[in-house]
Amino acid sequence: MPEVRYSPLRPLALASLVANVALVVTGAAVRLTGSGLGCPTWPRCTDQSYTTTAEMGVHGVIEFGNRMLTFVLGLLAVACVLAALLERTRRRSRVLLAVAVLLGIPMQGVVGGITVLTDLNPWVVGIHFLLSMVLIAFAYALWKRTAEGDARPEYLVPRPIRQLVWILSAASAAVIAMGVIVTGSGPHAGDEDAKRNGLDPATVSQAHADVVFLLIGLTIALVLALKAVKAPLPTVRAAVVLLVVELAQGLIGFVQYFTHLPVLLVGAHMLGAALVWTSTLAVKWSLRERPESAPSPTPLEPAPAPAEEPIPAPR
Structure with a gap:
């Protein structure tokens, strides 16, 4: 097995993966508790407020809490991109995967907003869930790439x-x-x-x-x-x-x-x-x-030229 080198990107990528799985669970909680319209509009929670209000009760809290998890996912995704860019040996595949996860977060938020604006249309809700599966795939790939080298598979x-x-x-x-x-x-x-x-x-x-x-x-x-x-x-x-x-x-x-x-x-x-x-x-x-790419062979230094024999002086 290839040697796994520590990188701050690795725990961040794992945290991003776990958070994306957690989003599936909190999304299930929203639907199963009847809180899908706990915040009846989007991007605000009400026409006057971006946050839940006391009048909205527990359904508003559950829906608003699920929305807040999106910001956690976004912060983790930004941290992953920065960690990938700041690695000593920057790897293009890691940067691209981190950016893919980052771009998927606002897309997921927009689709979530559309589900609210369409009064929980079941097909839109399904797309919202499937997009989470795509994000999980990208986050998993990023996490695994942090333990791999650059050689051919x-x-x-x-x-x-x-x-x-x-x-x-x-x-x-x-x-x-x-x-x-x-x-x-x-x-x-x-x-x-x-x-x-x-x-x-x-x-x-x-x-x-x-x-x-x-x-x-x-x-x-x-x-x-x-x-x-x-x-x-x-x-x-x-x-x-x-x-x-x-x-x-x-x-x-x-x-x-x-x-x-x-x-x-x-x-x-x-x-x-x-x-x-x-x-x-x-x-x-x-x-x-x-595995890691094999290091390039160091070119051999040319051997020093032999010293010339001194020419004896004429008598």
């Missing part, structure tokens, strides 16, 4: 297994997208007057479950393939962790469906979606190593 498994992981990643993204559609058809809209997407919950839930079974099957195949080619232990471990997270998420999904979607289980399921996605990213990154 060295892949640890054969090409067919890498192709299998690409298919698995697409299935993981499809599971999350289908979960968004299921959510848009269900009862937890964020406000009692918010519209639903009009799809039959039983039908879209069955389609979602089918894609989940596909994902679990692909993950089992990946674990067996990695063991067959004697892949490095960290790679096998990442695949096993993904399988465990998927099984736990699937169990929560089935229990919440047959118990009529209790709030706590739905919240756990949304956190599980972020963990499934993060675990999928972990599998992809475990397939390679990227």
